[in-house]
Amino acid sequence: MKAPTDRSRMTHPMIEGLALAACGLLVLVAAFQLGLSAGAPWADAAYGGRATLPDGRLPTRYRAASLITAVVLIAIGCLLLLRGGVVGSASENSALTWTCWGFALLFAVNTVGNVAGRHPVERWGMGALTACLTVLCVLLAIG
DSSP, rough: OOOOOGSOOOOOHHHHHHHHHHHHHHHHHHHHHHHTTTOOOGGGGSSGTTTOOOTSSSOHHHHHHHHHHHHHHHHHHHHHHHTTSSSSOOTOHHHHHHHHEEEEEEHHHHHOOOOTOHHHHIIIIHHHHHHHHHHHHHHHHOO
16 A cells, blocks of 8 residues: 655645634524524524424423534534644644544544434535534534
């Protein structure tokens, strides 16, 4: 088997771009989750539409879950920026590589759940978004 050459690997600007794109998508999802946690009437488009109150908001425990989700998504974004070399100098750390594979798996599973959702925003919007995050995390892992 032939060893990879420098020409077969992605360049640093490409990896940075992938990390920034993933982080941008994560910020969008985190903003959506923060809106839900603040009481925005978007509950039909989240959690499979199963937790919607009559006024379109989420119950308190789901709002808390959305807040936690937003924090986790921002933390994932920070790790992806680190992996992409946008911040810090740990982009070649093997733990970050494995972490990206873990995030890819997480977003792939999440994509399946989103595509099974009842609301078009969840099915098509969030499904496409998490599918993109899956691909971006795979690219960052192999980058």
